Amino acid sequence: MPLFTDDSIIINAPVSTVWDALINPELTKQYMFGCEAKCSWKVGDPIEWIGSEDGVVYVKGSLVTFEPNKRFAFTVFDPHGSYADIPENYLTATYTLTPEGGNTHLNVIQGDYEKVAEGNKRYQDTMDQGGWNGVLESLKKIVETHEP
Numbered sequence: 001m002p003l004f005t006d007d008s009i010i011i012n013a014p015v016s017t018v019w020d021a022l023i024n025p026e027l028t029k030q031y032m033f034g035c036e037a038k039c040s041w042k043v044g045d046p047i048e049w050i051g052s053e054d055g056v057v058y059v060k061g062s063l064v065t066f067e068p069n070k071r072f073a074f075t076v077f078d079p080h081g082s083y084a085d086i087p088e089n090y091l092t093a094t095y096t097l098t099p100e101g102g103n104t105h106l107n108v109i110q111g112d113y114e115k116v117a118e119g120n121k122r123y124q125d126t127m128d129q130g131g132w133n134g135v136l137e138s139l140k141k142i143v144e145t146h147e148p
Contacts, residue, residue, distance in 0.1 A: 003123050004111030007132035011104045013143045015097050018104040019069045021143045022095060025052075031138035035059070039074075041066055047074045061090055071096045076110065083117035091116060106139075108132040 011018050021027040025036035028049075035049040035058055043066050049059040061075035073094040075087075083089050091110055098105040110132065113123035 001114065002111060003113040003119065004109050005123070005126055005131040006107070006109050007136055008105060008107040009133075009136040009140055010100065011106055011140045011143050012102075013104060014102060015069050015099050015104045017146075018097055018106060018139075018143055021139060021146070022072070027142060027146070030142045031135060033058070039063055064092060065094070069097060081118075081122075089116045091122075106136065108136065 023037060023041060025038060028037040029035060029052040032049060034052050036052050037047065038050055039045060039047040043063050045063050047061050047063050048057050050057050057079055060077055060079055063074050065071060065073040073092055075090040076093050077085060077090045079085065093108060093110040096107045113119040
C-alpha cells in the first residue's frame with residue numbers, strides 16, 4: 001500500500017509570491033530549518049538544501065518537474081541517513097500551488113515511503129515531526145509578513 005505524507009495550507013498571498021518563497025534561497029532559509037535551496041531549476045538538475053550557517057548539505061535530490069507558479073517536484077534524500085545513497089531510496093516531494101481568490105492553496109505530497117529502505121521508520125519519523133505542517137506554517141508566516 002502506498003505511503004505518502006499529504007499536507008496543505010492556505011496562504012494569504014498570490015501564487016507568484018508563494019512561488020518566489022519556494023525557490024528563493026534567501027527566503028527558504030527563513031522557513032526550511034536555515035537551509036537555502038540551491039538549484040538551476042532545470043528538470044534533471046540537482047537540488048540541494050544547504051545550511052546557510054554551516055554549509056552542510058542536509059537534503060539532496062534532483063528536479064523532476066518544474067512548472068512556474070503551478071507545480072514542482074524533486075527527489076529527496078538525507079545524505080546523513082543510515083541507508084544507501086541509491087535512486088531506490090529517494091522519496092519524491094511535490095509542491096502544487098492553486099490560486100483561490102487572492103490566496104494560494106499549497107499542497108505538499110511526499111513519498112512513496114513504502115518503496116524505500118527503512119520506509120516505515122522514515123515515514124513515522126516524518127509524521128512524528130508533524131509532516132510538512134511546521135514548514136508550511138513557517139512559510140505562511142514569512143510570505144504573509146514579507147514585504148516584496
